[in-house]
Amino acid sequence: MTGELFSPLHLRSGQVLKNRIAKAAMEENMAGDGQVPDEQLFTLYRQWAAGGTGLLITGNVMVHAEALTGPAGVVLDEHAPLGPFTDWAEAGKSGGGAIWMQINHPGRQVASDMPGVVWGPSDIGVSLGKHSSRFGRPTAMTAQQIDDTVTRYAVTAHRAEKAGFDGVEIHAAHGYLLSQFLSPLVNKRTDRWGGSLENRARMLLDIVKAVRAAVSPSFAVAVKLNSADFQRGGFDAEDARQVIEMLEPLGVDLVELSGGSYESPAMTGRSTDTRTQAREAYFLDLAEDLVTTSPIPLMLTGGITRRGTAQKVLDSGVAVVGMGTALAVTPDLPDRWRGGREADRRMRPVKWSDKALASAASMAQVRHQMRRLARGSRPRPGTHPAIALVAEQRKQRTALRRYRAWLAKPSGAA
Secondary structure, eight states, X not given: OOOOTTSOEEOXXXXXXXXXXXXXXXXXXXXXXXXXOOHHHHHHHHHHHTTTOSEEEOSOEESOTTOOSSTTOOBOSTTSOSHHHHHHHHHHTXXXXXXXXXXXXXXXXXXXXXXXXXXXXXXXXXXXXXXXXXXXXXXXXXXXXXXXXXXXXXXXXXXXXXXXXXXXXXXXXXTSHHHHHHOTTTXXXXXXXXXXXXXXXXXXXXHHHHHHHHSOTTSEEEEEEESOOOSTTSSOHHHHHHHHHHHGGGTOOEEEEEOOOSSSOGGXXXXXXXXXXXXXXXXXXXXXXXXXXXXXXXXXXXXXXXXHHHHHHHHTTOSEEEESHHHHHOTTHXXXXXXXXXXXXXXXXXXXXXXXXXXXXXXXHHHHHHHHHHTTOOOOTTXXXXXXXXXXXXXXXXXXXXXXXHHHSTTTOO
């Protein structure tokens, strides 16, 4: 799977990515009225498309209108109008690259002030010490709710293809619903969805099968998977290896490796595990082990900002280099690399000792840059994290009022 950064990649579905650089999903939380994309997201994705990236993966799009990761989340269910999503797909493809929609269900990672449902494989809440009350208390899903959720993923994928997207990425990382089912720390079920890894992976595998059956053979289907949860006794690299092997017969084009959750936010470089600290490519060590056995091309995301690091990732056997924050700060970074240049700015680091608060501030900083790009302004990576966090909280309060009103309408609930 080795290759130069600007060489094409042929996928199992027949889709060809024009280079090995992907914009990884970053939760924009910028939905317009009706929880659908609007001109803000179109402008943002045109900027990224023009920057030379071979693949754009959207921030997570919710499959269930009553279960959102944030009040300004985008929802694509059976009721959503397709027009705004068609415009979003066109914006993402305007530079000649591909655009995939990341599709997701938050499970138990839903803020306690959000309306709707808080579900999980078991009734175990998110543990963040003094911040635990930020999240709602989950109820264990019934068999019917699990089956309905599998169907929701297939519906969203089918409609994404109709809207013009080139593929979907099923989010099974970062502590969201499918990651919760995979985790032995969160999944305490004793039925066919709990216990052994095969049972804990059942919901993910059923979703992949349903999605693949609902879309065309040429439509890409990817999975985002934790290389590890970075919690003692949690989902680990050996589990990841086995799940990748389970995915191979199902027609998966690409597996993106990341790591962590809100409880151990390794995806922002802030886990308690020294393997993700103080360096780029947080998860490269784990990826180097997984790539030797993986029957599916792998994409690695987490802390990559320089071309030399990106090339090192490819040299390890990883097929695609994923970047998030680096592209929020420098949307034309791939074109810069092609011209022999590097980014001239970096995001201001968050050095707070409270890991949960620091993670929230880091995400707020990234959203601040994305909002500036969406307005046609240059990023301002030197913005103080506290200022970004306060501004984000204000926007979320406004979005929450709007989401509550929308969800209360008969057409809002799925």
